[in-house]
Amino acid sequence: MHGTRILEEADRLMTVCNSCRYCEGLCAVFPAMEMRRAFSDGDLNYLANLCHSCGACYTDCQFSPPHEFNVNVPRTLAVARAESYAAYAWPRAFSGAFARNGLVISLVAALSVAAFIFGFAALHDRQVLFGVHTGPGAFYKLMPHNAMAALFGAAFLYAIVALVMGVRAFWRDIGEPVGMKTDMAALLQAIRDAGELRYLDGGGVGCFNEDDRPTDRRRLYHHLTFYGFALCFASTCVATLYHYLLARQAPYPWWDIPVVLGTLGGIGLLIGPIGLLAERWKRDPVLVDEARYGMDVAFIVMLFLTSLTGMALLLLRETAAMGPLLALHLGVVFSLFVTMPYGKFVHGIYRFAALVRYAMERKAMAHV
Amino acid sequence: MADLKKKFDVLVIGGGNAALCAAISARRAGASVLVLEGAPKFYRGGNTRHTRNMRCAHDAATDILTGPYTEDEFWDDLLRLTGGQTDEELAKFMIAESKDILNWIVEQGVRWQPSLGGTLSLGRTNSFFLGGGRAMLNALYLTAEKLGVEIAYDAEVTDLQIEDGMFLSATLKQPIDGASEIRASALVAAAGGFEANIEWLKEYWGDAADNFLIRGTPYNRGSILKMLLDKGVQEIGDPTQCHAVAIDARAPKFDGGIITRHDSVVFGIVVNKHAQRFYDEGEDIWPKRYAIWGRLVAVQPDQIAYIIFDSTVVTSFMPTLFPPIAGATLAELAGKLGLEPTALEKTVADFNAAVRPGTFDHTILDDCRTEGLTPPKTHWARKIETPPYLAYPVRPGITFTYLGTRVNRQARMVMKDGKPSANMFAAGEIMAGNVLGKGYAAGIGMTIGSVFGRVAGREAAKNARN
Numbered sequence: 001m002h003g004t005r006i007l008e009e010a011d012r013l014m015t016v017c018n019s020c021r022y023c024e025g026l027c028a029v030f031p032a033m034e035m036r037r038a039f040s041d042g043d044l045n046y047l048a049n050l051c052h053s054c055g056a057c058y059t060d061c062q063f064s065p066p067h068e069f070n071v072n073v074p075r076t077l078a079v080a081r082a083e084s085y086a087a088y089a090w091p092r093a094f095s096g097a098f099a100r101n102g103l104v105i106s107l108v109a110a111l112s113v114a115a116f117i118f119g120f121a122a123l124h125d126r127q128v129l130f131g132v133h134t135g136p137g138a139f140y141k142l143m144p145h146n147a148m149a150a151l152f153g154a155a156f157l158y159a160i161v162a163l164v165m166g167v168r169a170f171w172r173d174i175g176e177p178v179g180m181k182t183d184m185a186a187l188l189q190a191i192r193d194a195g196e197l198r199y200l201d202g203g204g205v206g207c208f209n210e211d212d213r214p215t216d217r218r219r220l221y222h223h224l225t226f227y228g229f230a231l232c233f234a235s236t237c238v239a240t241l242y243h244y245l246l247a248r249q250a251p252y253p254w255w256d257i258p259v260v261l262g263t264l265g266g267i268g269l270l271i272g273p274i275g276l277l278a279e280r281w282k283r284d285p286v287l288v289d290e291a292r293y294g295m296d297v298a299f300i301v302m303l304f305l306t307s308l309t310g311m312a313l314l315l316l317r318e319t320a321a322m323g324p325l326l327a328l329h330l331g332v333v334f335s336l337f338v339t340m341p342y343g344k345f346v347h348g349i350y351r352f353a354a355l356v357r358y359a360m361e362r363k364a365m366a367h368v
Numbered sequence: 369m370a371d372l373k374k375k376f377d378v379l380v381i382g383g384g385n386a387a388l389c390a391a392i393s394a395r396r397a398g399a400s401v402l403v404l405e406g407a408p409k410f411y412r413g414g415n416t417r418h419t420r421n422m423r424c425a426h427d428a429a430t431d432i433l434t435g436p437y438t439e440d441e442f443w444d445d446l447l448r449l450t451g452g453q454t455d456e457e458l459a460k461f462m463i464a465e466s467k468d469i470l471n472w473i474v475e476q477g478v479r480w481q482p483s484l485g486g487t488l489s490l491g492r493t494n495s496f497f498l499g500g501g502r503a504m505l506n507a508l509y510l511t512a513e514k515l516g517v518e519i520a521y522d523a524e525v526t527d528l529q530i531e532d533g534m535f536l537s538a539t540l541k542q543p544i545d546g547a548s549e550i551r552a553s554a555l556v557a558a559a560g561g562f563e564a565n566i567e568w569l570k571e572y573w574g575d576a577a578d579n580f581l582i583r584g585t586p587y588n589r590g591s592i593l594k595m596l597l598d599k600g601v602q603e604i605g606d607p608t609q610c611h612a613v614a615i616d617a618r619a620p621k622f623d624g625g626i627i628t629r630h631d632s633v634v635f636g637i638v639v640n641k642h643a644q645r646f647y648d649e650g651e652d653i654w655p656k657r658y659a660i661w662g663r664l665v666a667v668q669p670d671q672i673a674y675i676i677f678d679s680t681v682v683t684s685f686m687p688t689l690f691p692p693i694a695g696a697t698l699a700e701l702a703g704k705l706g707l708e709p710t711a712l713e714k715t716v717a718d719f720n721a722a723v724r725p726g727t728f729d730h731t732i733l734d735d736c737r738t739e740g741l742t743p744p745k746t747h748w749a750r751k752i753e754t755p756p757y758l759a760y761p762v763r764p765g766i767t768f769t770y771l772g773t774r775v776n777r778q779a780r781m782v783m784k785d786g787k788p789s790a791n792m793f794a795a796g797e798i799m800a801g802n803v804l805g806k807g808y809a810a811g812i813g814m815t816i817g818s819v820f821g822r823v824a825g826r827e828a829a830k831n832a833r834n
Contacts, residue, residue: 019627019689024485025498
């Protein structure tokens with residue numbers, strides 16, 4: 001007996017799949033399944049988070065609907081995965097955020113933006129808010145750097161703590177002792193697998209999205225999004241170092257490292273999310289956890305808005321629009337940070353942890 | 369969809385591996401090709417849906433094959449398993465052609481992988497399809513579509529117009545785009561056998577056929593085969609022969625596929641509905657003797673049998689779709705199975721008493737055997753004495769039939785008078801009986817399909833041009 005109905009269904013499917021095994025060359029889920037004969041809740045949550053939803057096993061399955069065995073692994077694991085996010089949320093009181101995720105994220109985003117706009121308006125007169133500020137420290141005329149760093153540092157720290165607590169819960173659930181053994185090889189393997197989205201390629205031909213013709217578009221758009229995000233994050237880190245170590249204040253000229261990184265990342269973070277959204281829109285409903293449409297879309301839109309407002313700020317930073325745009329951008333980024341542990345962002349974290357576990361298991365099995 | 373009222377160069381009837389290989393090869397040879405698949409799109413491909421590998425000769429190990437499997441060894445295997453019931457010329461031709469199929473099929477989009485978990489014994493001889501048979505089919509269909517092969521689903525053919533061994537046209541049950549009569553310069557029949565046609569099976573098996581389970585789709589009714597044989601094509605193969613394995617009695621009537629089979633026979637004993645053993649469960653290593661159990665169960669009363677084992681061997685074989693039926697005592701188990709408890713207890717007690725000590729090793733023909741028992745269990749015999757006692761009910765699962773159309777090396781059908789047909793070719797299960805008179809070896813059906821499909825398509829295209 002399992003804790004939820006979806007885990008019951010996942011167990012049924014894994015029993016079907018384990019007596020077939022035709023899909024074992026497609027991804028990591030099926031080899032991991034083959035290492036087991038029975039499936040605990042934790043095993044199923046592990047498999048669910050290991051699944052990249054490439055859809056190949058559905059298209060290749062002789063027992064997928066309308067067959068009476070009704071085998072739909074991608075959708076079943078997608079639902080189980082989303083339910084696991086809520087189960088691992090910290091603090092538990094916030095797990096409800098996953099239920100109506102689109103609404104929650106939109107509200108938090110709107111409130112954050114409003115808070116920054118009203119904050120700026122309350123603290124400054126119109127001349128400052130709509131004034132033209134240039135040169136080093138221009139942004140800090142609207143919000144002192146220390147205040148900005150403290151606020152965002154706190155938000156970021158909170159997100160990290162909540163995510164770590166979630167991963168702890170996940171790691172425990174899938175049966176690993178807390179305090180991951182230092183297994184560098186497994187960690188590196190997982191970094192490689194995640195970095196190239198190895199298991200989003202349908203076993204080599206690409207993933208299945210709107211029909212039975214494989215394509216690599218989702219992987220491409222995900223790369224643009226992920227590496228775009230990483231570049232933007234790197235840009236922020238470099239800027240922070242500039243500020244504290246070199247005493248160089250933003251805004252920086254267009255050729256300087258933070259701006260170059262941010263611009264490149266921002267472009268990726270514009271194209272990637274649009275592509276992902278388009279692919280999500282076209283995706284065959286049979287593969288999708290439709291109830292989580294809001295969660296998927298909210299996260300993609302937030303990433304897109306982060307980039308869009310950042311790029312707008314870069315282009316218009318020497319005009320009177322800078323003040324309102326800064327408020328908008330900071331509001332979006334702030335809400336992105338605080339909602340990270342309560343939205344689609346966590347998929348990357350849990351999937352990475354599952355990949356680490358898988359790499360460890362593979363090694364252990366190879367030694368047996 | 370193209371205009372189906374025009375005359376095609378090549379008409380392929382069927383939609384599995386053989387049909388698609390024929391369609392692709394004919395199209396690549398420049399022919400206009402129409403494929404009529406009688407099943408709906410999801411069930412396209414007949415038995416190919418449920419396959420997973422192909423047996424091809426090769427002279428050296430490859431990325432996915434652990435060692436060489438020469439033409440001679442393949443031929444020896446075929447000779448042994450058919451007991452000589454094979455057309456040597458055709459069989460050797462197929463084996464020689466199978467070498468190049470390993471590459472050709474990859475050019476058609478099919479991908480290989482090393483042998484699947486639980487099938488290590490096939491790692492040297494058989495190449496496995498990445499993602500299984502349906503993945504293989506999907507790849508062939510995509511390639512065929514890209515090449516411009518026309519494909520129609522739900523396109524059941526109810527009649528063939530054949531004159532003096534020459535195909536003229538095929539009649540559709542339901543017109544497609546207003547066309548109900550399909551004309552073509554050449555025909556490739558690749559529409560499988562009749563394993564899903566219970567009435568036809570009954571002609572040879574009597575009412576026992578009512579208890580057969582069909583491992584593939586309900587669409588393998590053999591109607592094209594019947595039409596061809598009725599219209600003068602020479603028949604080949606024993607109509608009573610079929611590839612049948614023991615599958616779980618709880619499986620659906622049709623299309624249970626691979627996951628309903630049991631490979632646990634060697635780990636226990638098999639009894640019939642009277643709780644009596646009837647064959648040496650330890651005769652040979654799985655999967656070599658895997659294929660005999662379907663026929664063995666088919667001749668038992670009510671076509672049912674039970675694999676009985678105990679809790680010590682549960683993890684010795686692949687996990688099963690249906691869980692074993694369990695009893696804390698043999699009597700309790702017998703009650704759940706509907707067997708006479710005292711009879712089962714006696715059968716197991718007699719068996720246990722006959723077991724001689726030995727060193728168990730299921731990977732070789734070990735020395736664990738019975739003595740003074742009829743029938744004996746000649747290997748892997750260990751006492752059944754650790755509860756819970758477990759059982760799988762099994763029935764014959766029919767995979768494919770061997771009755772077919774005679775062909776020559778061009779895959780061209782041969783008429784009853786011995787003359788080759790003017791423009792009719794056959795590939796796959798519908799002509800498998802030419803090389804496989806009886807017996808079975810894993811993956812050989814796919815070899816027959818791909819090799820003769822490719823040849824049939826090429827020859828049909830050539831025929832259509834002339």
